[in-house]
Amino acid sequence: MRISRRAAFVLCGFAVSQALAIGSKETSASAVVAAANADAQAGVSPEHQLQIAVQAIDNGRDNDALKELFNLTQREPNFRLAQLLYAQLLAMRSGIADALPMSKADSAQLKELREEFRVRVGHSEREPTAGSLPSDIVELANSEPYVLLADLSRSRLYVLSNRGGRLQVVEDFYSTLARRGFGKRSSGDLMTPVGIYRATTFTPGSALPAFYGAGAFPLNYPNAWDRVHGRTGYGIWLHGVPADTYSRPPRASEGCLVLANEDLLRLKQIIHIDETPVIFSDHVDWVPPERQAARRAEIKSRIEAWREAWAKHDSAEYQSFYARDFRGNDGSSKPHFDDAKLLAKTTTPLDIHLTGLNLFAYPGQQDLMLAQFTQDYSIDNVSHISRREQYWQRQSNGRWKIAHEENH
Amino acid sequence: MKSNLSSTFKSACKASCLTAIISFAGVLPIAAVASPAVEEAQAMVAKGDLDGALKRLDKYLASSPQDAEARFSRGLILVKLNKTTEAIKTFADLTRDYPQLPEPYNNLAVLYAQQGDYEKARSALEAALATHPSYATAHENLGDIYAALAGAAYNRALSLDQNNQGVRYKLSLISQLNGTPPPPPAVARAAPVAPPAAPVAAPVAAAPASVPVAAAPPPETAAPAPAHAAAAEPAVADTATAPVAAADEAAIDAMLEAWAAAWSSQDVDAYLAYYSPNFKPEQGLTRESWETLRRDRVSKPSQISVKVSSPQVTAVDATHAQVTFAQSYRADKLTDKATKVLDLENTGSGWKILRESVR
Numbered sequence: 001m002r003i004s005r006r007a008a009f010v011l012c013g014f015a016v017s018q019a020l021a022i023g024s025k026e027t028s029a030s031a032v033v034a035a036a037n038a039d040a041q042a043g044v045s046p047e048h049q050l051q052i053a054v055q056a057i058d059n060g061r062d063n064d065a066l067k068e069l070f071n072l073t074q075r076e077p078n079f080r081l082a083q084l085l086y087a088q089l090l091a092m093r094s095g096i097a098d099a100l101p102m103s104k105a106d107s108a109q110l111k112e113l114r115e116e117f118r119v120r121v122g123h124s125e126r127e128p129t130a131g132s133l134p135s136d137i138v139e140l141a142n143s144e145p146y147v148l149l150a151d152l153s154r155s156r157l158y159v160l161s162n163r164g165g166r167l168q169v170v171e172d173f174y175s176t177l178a179r180r181g182f183g184k185r186s187s188g189d190l191m192t193p194v195g196i197y198r199a200t201t202f203t204p205g206s207a208l209p210a211f212y213g214a215g216a217f218p219l220n221y222p223n224a225w226d227r228v229h230g231r232t233g234y235g236i237w238l239h240g241v242p243a244d245t246y247s248r249p250p251r252a253s254e255g256c257l258v259l260a261n262e263d264l265l266r267l268k269q270i271i272h273i274d275e276t277p278v279i280f281s282d283h284v285d286w287v288p289p290e291r292q293a294a295r296r297a298e299i300k301s302r303i304e305a306w307r308e309a310w311a312k313h314d315s316a317e318y319q320s321f322y323a324r325d326f327r328g329n330d331g332s333s334k335p336h337f338d339d340a341k342l343l344a345k346t347t348t349p350l351d352i353h354l355t356g357l358n359l360f361a362y363p364g365q366q367d368l369m370l371a372q373f374t375q376d377y378s379i380d381n382v383s384h385i386s387r388r389e390q391y392w393q394r395q396s397n398g399r400w401k402i403a404h405e406e407n408h
Numbered sequence: 409m410k411s412n413l414s415s416t417f418k419s420a421c422k423a424s425c426l427t428a429i430i431s432f433a434g435v436l437p438i439a440a441v442a443s444p445a446v447e448e449a450q451a452m453v454a455k456g457d458l459d460g461a462l463k464r465l466d467k468y469l470a471s472s473p474q475d476a477e478a479r480f481s482r483g484l485i486l487v488k489l490n491k492t493t494e495a496i497k498t499f500a501d502l503t504r505d506y507p508q509l510p511e512p513y514n515n516l517a518v519l520y521a522q523q524g525d526y527e528k529a530r531s532a533l534e535a536a537l538a539t540h541p542s543y544a545t546a547h548e549n550l551g552d553i554y555a556a557l558a559g560a561a562y563n564r565a566l567s568l569d570q571n572n573q574g575v576r577y578k579l580s581l582i583s584q585l586n587g588t589p590p591p592p593p594a595v596a597r598a599a600p601v602a603p604p605a606a607p608v609a610a611p612v613a614a615a616p617a618s619v620p621v622a623a624a625p626p627p628e629t630a631a632p633a634p635a636h637a638a639a640a641e642p643a644v645a646d647t648a649t650a651p652v653a654a655a656d657e658a659a660i661d662a663m664l665e666a667w668a669a670a671w672s673s674q675d676v677d678a679y680l681a682y683y684s685p686n687f688k689p690e691q692g693l694t695r696e697s698w699e700t701l702r703r704d705r706v707s708k709p710s711q712i713s714v715k716v717s718s719p720q721v722t723a724v725d726a727t728h729a730q731v732t733f734a735q736s737y738r739a740d741k742l743t744d745k746a747t748k749v750l751d752l753e754n755t756g757s758g759w760k761i762l763r764e765s766v767r
Contacts, residue, residue, distance in 0.1 A: 070527070073561065080565045087561035094554035097757040098681045100562045109566045244567060 046076045046246065046260075047120060047174060053085060054121050065089055079246035081116050112249035119155045119250045120174050132286035133167050134158070136279055138296050138359035138369065140167060146270045147277045150175065150257055151284040152182040152192060155250045157257065158284075159270055167289075171266065176241075176248040176258035182282055183364065184221075184255060187233040192255050193221050194364035197236075197278045199271050205240060205261075213240025214261035217271060219278060224406045225362070225370075225391055228327060238278070240264040277372075281363035299359055299369050299392060302400050311350045313343060323393060323401040338386075338407065342379045352377040367394035368403070443468065446478050453485060461485050476506055480585040483515065487581065492519055503535065510536035511582040514546045517553065518579040526557045529579075549579045551756075656759075657721050660731055660752060663759045668714040668735075676706050684753055684760035709739035727754045732767070 044052075049072040056065035069086040072079060091099035102110075128134075134149055140162050147167075149158045159171040177192040178184075184193035199217035208216060216239035222231050233255065240261040241248055247260050257280070259267070270276065302321070309317040315337070322335040337343050343350070353376040362368035369392040376385045386407045393403040442450075445468030452461035465482045469475065479502055486495035496519050502512035513536035520529035533550040536543060562568075663682065670678035680699060689698035706712070719733035728751070735748040751763040 073564075077564060080567070083561045083565035087558045087565055090554045090558035090561060094551045094558060095756040096551060096555045097755075098678070099555035099558045101559050101568075102562070102677070103675075104677075106566050106568075113565065 046072060046079055046082070049075075050079075050082055050085070050120065053082075057085075057089070062089060062093070066093070076246045078244060081113050081120070081247070084110075084113050085117075112252075115250050116174075116247065123154055123156055123174070128169065128286035131288070133289050133292070134160075134281070135285040135287045135292065136281050136361050136363055137167065138292050138299070138361055139357060140165065140277075141356040141358050141373075143356050144276065144358065145272075147279065148267070148271070149279045149281060149284060150177075151281055152177055152194065153283045157259065157263075159267075173259050173263040173266075174247060176250055176252050178253050178255045179251050181251065182280070184233055184236075185231055189233070190254055192253070192257060192280060193226065193231070193233075193236055194280050194282045195221070195223055195226060196360055196362065196370055197221055197223055197280065198276060199238070199273055199278060201273055202268065202271070208239075211242050212237075213242055214264045215240060215268075217267065217278075224329070224389060224404060228404050238264065238267065277358060277360070279360065279363060283363075295361075295369075296359060299371065299400060300357070302392065303354065303357075303371060303373075303390075306402070307352055307354055310337060311352050313337070313347075313349070321402055323395060323403045326401075326403055328404075329406050335402070335405075338375075339379060339384060346379055350377045350379070362391065368392070369400070442477055443472070443475060446475075446481050449478075449481055449485070453488075458485055458489055462489070474505070476502060476509065477585050480512065483512070484581070484583060487515075487519070492522065495519055503532070507535075508539050509585065510540040510543045510546055511585050513539075514543070514549060514580075514582045517546075517549060518581050521549075521553060521556065521579050526553050526560065529553050530557065545580050545582055552579055656723075656729065656754070660721050660729060660759050661719055663752075664716045664719055664731065664733065664750075667761075668716045671706060671714045672712050674707055674709075674712055676703050679706055682761055684755060684762050686753070686762055687760070688763055690763075690765060711740060713738040724751075728752065728762075729754075729759070 049068055053065045053068040053072065056062070056068060066086075066089055069082060069089060072082045073086050076082065087100055136149060137147060137160070140147060142162070142164055144162055146162065147160050149160060150156070151158065155175055155177060157173045157175045158169050159173075160167045161170045178190050180190040182192040182194055184191040197219040200220050201218055203216045203218070205213055205215045216237045218235070218237045221236040222233065235255070237256045239256055239258055241258060243261075248258050252258070271278075306318070306321040309321065318337065319335055325333075326335060327333055328335060354373045355376065356372075356374045358370075358372040360370045360372075362370050371390045371392060373388055374385065375388050376383065378384065389406045389408070390402050391404040392400045395401050445464055449461040449464045449468075452458075452464060462482065462485050465478050465485070469478055469482065472478065479498060483495050483498035483502070486492075486498060496516060499512045499516040499519065502509065503516060506512070513532045517529040517532035517536070520526070520532060530550070530553050533546050533553060536546040537550065540546070667679065667682040670682065680702065687695065689695060713736075715736045717734045717736070719731050721729055721731045723729050730749060730751050732747065732749050735746050737744040737746070747767040749763075749765050749767055750761050752759045753762050754760075
């Protein structure tokens with residue numbers, strides 16, 4: 001019943017087959033506008049208001065739904081999906097069968113709005129259970145206050161906060177992705193990439209065409225892994241929407257992730273340029289945090305062993321941590337120590353510190369982990385600090401080895 | 409906001425507003441015990457002397473500022489004089505001073521709607537219905553307002569041209585202050601009633617007492633019902649007039665025109681919308697196969713012209729009628745003239761076709 005009522009409403013078409021009774025509660029226009037503002041002030045997001053309205057429809061409380069949608073459409077007149085739901089509810093209420101001036105020309109847009117409805121409302125029914133965490137994030141350094149995680153299969157962008165290693169979803173946004181979905185391989189394939197990125201800058205909307213709305217965070221696609229694997233393309237951004245709409249259909253961009261302008265601006269408080277991890281995952285599994293423990297320990301012990309090999313200048317052992325098909329950033333297939341020449345002059349073991357470790361299960365790829373950390377050591381009283389990224393891949397013999405690495 | 413809302417409600421309108429037109433009464437009602445000033449003013453209106461009538465009422469109201477009927481009449485004259493702002497103020501003041509009277513709310517709503525402010529119109533009508541849940545005109549107007557709002561929201565949803573000047577809803581002004589609202593729709597349909605009872609002597613005083621206690625508001629959330637059940641909804645209260653009232657005849661004529669126009673413009677969905685869910689196709693076809701056939705036949709020709717002439721309407725009962733007319737059909741090279749008979753039923757969304765045959 002729940003579903004069928006809603007289905008009759010949005011999913012399966014627009015037969016306005018119900019002439020509902022007429023409510024009699026008076027609400028003056030100014031009172032409702034005030035209520036709309038109150039919602040905004042109370043921090044109820046437009047999407048949450050939409051969910052409230054849909055729930056009211058599901059439960060047969062059409063008057064409540066009508067009120068909520070009125071407030072919402074006053075607050076966000078360009079929230080097209082809200083307008084459509086409002087239109088349908090009003091049309092039903094009017095008792096006039098063809099109250100909506102629909103024409104065939106509208107069908108493509110209606111289809112997109114129905115798709116947006118499915119994605120937005122479907123999401124609310126599959127929210128991650130409290131306490132569970134995305135399996136993509138294995139460890140996050142205390143120095144990273146936030147991580148962004150897009151579940152591309154659900155058109156959802158999650159903001160997770162990190163308080164002393166405790167992760168928590170603090171916000172999540174509906175987002176539009178590319179017309180042909182995700183799994184980008186080449187320039188112009190109209191897909192959103194799957195991978196782990198970071199924002200390289202923020203460009204305010206005022207410096208961009210109106211199409212990008214409130215602004216844009218360009219991402220570092222193609223990243224090291226993409227480049228090694230021959231993925232091409234450029235200009236993958238997180239950006240806003242033009243002023244004439246609150247949101248865009250679920251699949252509409254050429255590769256970018258598109259957010260409502262207010263959501264994009266929220267990210268300005270969250271994203272640290274060149275730091276905050278931005279994960280584009282093809283599918284996020286939410287698992288109990290303890291499920292990660294074994295994998296975390298395994299990779300961390302491998303990294304520690306790798307560090308020790310380096311510290312004692314044991315070249316053979318050091319090289320054993322690298323996969324047979326390893327290729328360095330310079331195209332070399334033979335890994336070598338950092339500062340190899342300097343290292344050759346000294347015989348004392350190096351005191352290497354690895355800090356700020358992030359560990360991610362790389363999305364879209366079986367048995368691949370991305371480790372990011374800061375390495376710090378001194379040779380002849382000169383300190384060498386850099387940020388290193390290592391792609392650890394499980395080999396056929398079960399051993400984790402480094403398939404690719406980069407120093408920043 | 410205003411111009412935004414005055415958008416294309418043409419298709420929404422064609423089915424509904426036809427039944428809802430109760431034209432603005434040219435002559436104001438002469439209340440049994442209305443004040444002489446009001447009667448005089450009404451007589452002047454009848455003669456076309458609107459300015460004189462307004463002056464007469466202004467003079468009277470200077471000494472009796474609270475006379476609701478005089479103020480109400482004054483509001484109607486202002487409407488006729490196109491002094492909308494003043495008329496709105498007059499009716500708004502009445503709703504403030506006499507919140508128990510539904511008529512000023514209704515007329516206020518009509519004026520708001522004329523200005524394109526459908527949200528305000530909606531609140532006013534809902535207020536009218538809060539005091540008199542069974543007020544048929546308010547119900548019907550509210551249905552149209554909902555449809556207008558629906559159309560506006562729909563246009564915004566699809567970013568259609570909001571400034572496209574379409575046909576506005578024609579809402580019904582109530583032209584008399586009637587302390588006794590018409591009986592609830594269900595009763596009205598069972599026993600067709602003549603025009604509303606004469607206004608009571610002291611409308612203001614009488615109004616609260618005459619609120620029909622029995623007329624509980626309809627349930628706020630009716631169970632989902634198929635379209636044909638719409639006939640049971642309050643929106644059709646007005647169809648309970650005498651068989652083939654002039655209004656019905658006009659509505660049926662207009663519906664015929666619109667039906668022929670939809671057919672001619674090959675707007676299949678609009679065309680099919682004129683057929684009742686209870687429509688029985690000829691030759692034993694199922695509704696579904698008939699519809700498929702019609703979709704094909706109506707959409708295929710590169711051009712269609714359907715003309716309807718000399719319609720004759722006969723009433724069957726309060727909600728059913730039959731219309732016979734000459735139909736001239738031309739599609740591409742084919743022409744056909746026939747005498748057609750349509751059996752009609754009045755549903756919540758206007759007159760719909762039950763049977764279609766050629767004589």
